[in-house]
Amino acid sequence: MLNSLFSGRPNTKVQARIDEVAGILEKIAARDFSQPVDINNSDAFVPLMRSVKKIQDADTESSRQVMIIEAALSSVRSCVMVADENLNIIYANPALVSMFKAAEDDFSEASPGFNANRILGANVDQFIDNPPQLRRILNELTGQYKTEIHIGKLVFSLMANPVFYADGRRRIATVIEWTNRSSEADFKAQINEVVDGVLMDDWLCAPIWITFRKGGVTAKPPKV
Numbered sequence: 238m239l240n241s242l243f244s245g246r247p248n249t250k251v252q253a254r255i256d257e258v259a260g261i262l263e264k265i266a267a268r269d270f271s272q273p274v275d276i277n278n279s280d281a282f283v284p285l286m287r288s289v290k291k292i293q294d295a296d297t298e299s300s301r302q303v304m305i306i307e308a309a310l311s312s313v314r315s316c317v318m319v320a321d322e323n324l325n326i327i328y329a330n331p332a333l334v335s336m337f338k339a340a341e342d343d344f345s346e347a348s349p350g351f352n353a354n355r356i357l358g359a360n361v362d363q364f365i366d367n368p369p370q371l372r373r374i375l376n377e378l379t380g381q382y383k384t385e386i387h388i389g390k391l392v393f394s395l396m397a398n399p400v401f402y403a404d405g406r407r408r409i410a411t412v413i414e415w416t417n418r419s420s421e422a423d424f425k426a427q428i429n430e431v432v433d434g435v436l437m438d439d440w441l442c443a444p445i446w447i448t449f450r451k452g453g454v455t456a457k458p459p460k461v
Contacts, residue, residue: 258286272293
């Protein structure tokens with residue numbers, strides 16, 4: 238059989254087995270694990286087919302785990318993205334996409350060309366003022382990292398957690414959770430503004446009426 242492989246004479250059985258292996262590997266590369274692998278044959282390709290079967294089984298389990306993780310992240314209310322080792326976004330859950338769409342004008346102002354429908358494949362750099370510093374931090378990251386960023390008039394807190402290969406040394410991805418703190422930050426700013434106004438008007442010795450309403454906060458001395 239080996240002689241026929243190198244003699245230049247076609248061998249339809251050998252070619253069929255080669256085509257079979259190639260077809261299975263192509264489907265595995267496309268994340269399709271449905272192709273049956275024949276390991277019960279008695280030809281010289283059986284050891285190769287057994288190896289292909291192991292690859293298929295391992296990838297099937299990995300794919301199943303990925304699907305479970307994606308389904309879990311898709312169901313949570315938190316806004317979550319996953320970036321690879323180069324900080325390219327490889328996953329964004331529906332909550333995050335919805336948040337980006339709602340704030341698309343602000344993101345577009347800070348990052349021209351931003352499109353909430355084209356998050357996947359984009360780089361996290363577009364959200365950061367100092368990308369080299371972020372890359373250094375994430376490359377050295379061994380645990381949870383928290384920071385705050387400003388996009389236009391919006392304020393977000395980011396919580397990043399690294400995901401490592403089995404060796405525990407190489408980072409395979411980073412999971413980033415976004416929290417929109419704009420309302421909280423705006424409320425604090427209004428409170429500070431009220432306090433500053435009180436101090437400037439020397440109301441310290443007088444009672445103060447502070448009014449909380451949907452549009453903001455006001456303070457004034459009571460009518461005498």
